[in-house]
Amino acid sequence: MTEPVGVPPALGGRRALARRVIAFAGVPFLSLLAPFLFLPVLARLAGADAWVAIAVGQSVGGFAALVAGLGYATLAPPLVAVALADERRRILATSVHARLPAWVVAGAVGVVVSVLLAPESARVEAGAMAGAMSLAALAPTWYWIGVGRALPILWSEVLPRMVATLAATGILLAGGGAIWYPVLLAVAMFAGPAVIYLHVAGRELGRVVGHEVAAVLRTHPPLSSPRRRRVPTTRSPSRSSRRRPRWRRPRGMSRVTRSIGSVSTRCRRSAMRCRGGWPRRYPTARRWDGGCASPSSCISRSARRGCSPSRCSARG
Numbered sequence: 001m002t003e004p005v006g007v008p009p010a011l012g013g014r015r016a017l018a019r020r021v022i023a024f025a026g027v028p029f030l031s032l033l034a035p036f037l038f039l040p041v042l043a044r045l046a047g048a049d050a051w052v053a054i055a056v057g058q059s060v061g062g063f064a065a066l067v068a069g070l071g072y073a074t075l076a077p078p079l080v081a082v083a084l085a086d087e088r089r090r091i092l093a094t095s096v097h098a099r100l101p102a103w104v105v106a107g108a109v110g111v112v113v114s115v116l117l118a119p120e121s122a123r124v125e126a127g128a129m130a131g132a133m134s135l136a137a138l139a140p141t142w143y144w145i146g147v148g149r150a151l152p153i154l155w156s157e158v159l160p161r162m163v164a165t166l167a168a169t170g171i172l173l174a175g176g177g178a179i180w181y182p183v184l185l186a187v188a189m190f191a192g193p194a195v196i197y198l199h200v201a202g203r204e205l206g207r208v209v210g211h212e213v214a215a216v217l218r219t220h221p222p223l224s225s226p227r228r229r230r231v232p233t234t235r236s237p238s239r240s241s242r243r244r245p246r247w248r249r250p251r252g253m254s255r256v257t258r259s260i261g262s263v264s265t266r267c268r269r270s271a272m273r274c275r276g277g278w279p280r281r282y283p284t285a286r287r288w289d290g291g292c293a294s295p296s297s298c299i300s301r302s303a304r305r306g307c308s309p310s311r312c313s314a315r316g
Contacts, residue, residue: 020148020150024145024150024153027150027153027154027158030154030158030162031157031158031161031162034161034162034165034166035058035165037165037166037169038165038168038169038172038181039051039054039055041169041172041173042054042172042178042181045172045173046172046177046178049119049121049122050121050122050125050178052118052119052122053114053118053119053122053123053125053126053129053178054122054125054126054129054178054181054182056114056117056118056126056129056130057114057118057125057126057127057128057129057130057132057133057182058129058130058133060110060113060114060117060130060133061107061110061114061129061130061131061132061133061134061136062133062136063110064106064107064109064110064130064133064134064137065103065106065133065134065135065136065137066137067102067106067137067222068099068102068103068105068106068107068134068137068138069099069136069137070095070098070099070102070137070216070217070220070221070222071220071221071222072095072099072142072220073141073142074142075220076091076095076142076143076146077142077143077145077146078146079091079146080142080143080145080146080147081146081147081148088143088146088147088200089200089201089202089204090204090212091143092140092143092197092200092201092204093197093201093204093205093207094209094212094213094216095140095143095216096138096197096201096205097208097209097212097213098213098216098217098220099137099138100138102137103134103135103137103138106134106137107130107131107134107135110130110131110133110134111127111130111131112127113130114126114127114129114130115127122178124179125178125179125182128179128182128183128186129181129182129185131182131186132182132183132185132186132189133185135186135189135190135193136189138190138193139157139189139193140156140193140196140197140200141153141157143196143200152196156192156193156195156196157189157192157193160188160189160191160192161185161188161189163188164181164184164185164187164188165181165184165185167180167184168180168181168184168185
């Protein structure tokens, strides 16, 4: 009797990874197929102006959704993947508190721009379509990507959009107007995420934490600014910027040497050339010789005429 051959762990892991990649890539692809069912019917029955208005609304509304999304599609999935259950609910609730005001502003701007760009006979359809497409900023797709579940994306986002598109197509074929498409799409794109937020976040939606919302707005695009890094330059500094450190008298230096350090740099250099450097090995007092009445006169003479070992010498 032979034992059943099991699947190797490496092969099983690859298959699970392949299924997950296909699920997360195939589910959004289904949502892209829905407009192809409606747009040909719209162009045939409603006319060119309505088709242009719907296209303008989709483009402007998609850009508004990208701005109002605050980068959650790329920044939040890693945070959700490593967070605990309570932390995930808090992240989801904070995302709603931060994105909802951004969506109001971006959606309003998108509606105004769509109305101005659309043909005069279909401006209402363009504005409604821009508002409906901007609701994509509130979608919780990033949350399910972080959790690793693709099925909730299917029944909460993709299927409602497809149902709304099919219903709008039927209404248009029955003689209705093109305005039904953005209206039904807006209902579908709002109802699905609302159910998810109420089911997952729950009571956390009613607790607004101001510093968390401010942190999101400060660190997420488009309000966040990248840190500027200082680029090293190969240009040599100017002559004025080459400042030498202030000279300080070492310990054990004599009064004569202290007087040398208190004069100008030129006199100090002359004294160093005469003495052969500062007294590092013998930090005791040294006296000047060579006809100098005092150390100060010797230093001043060194500064004027240049110091020579024959006239100005140091003795230990």
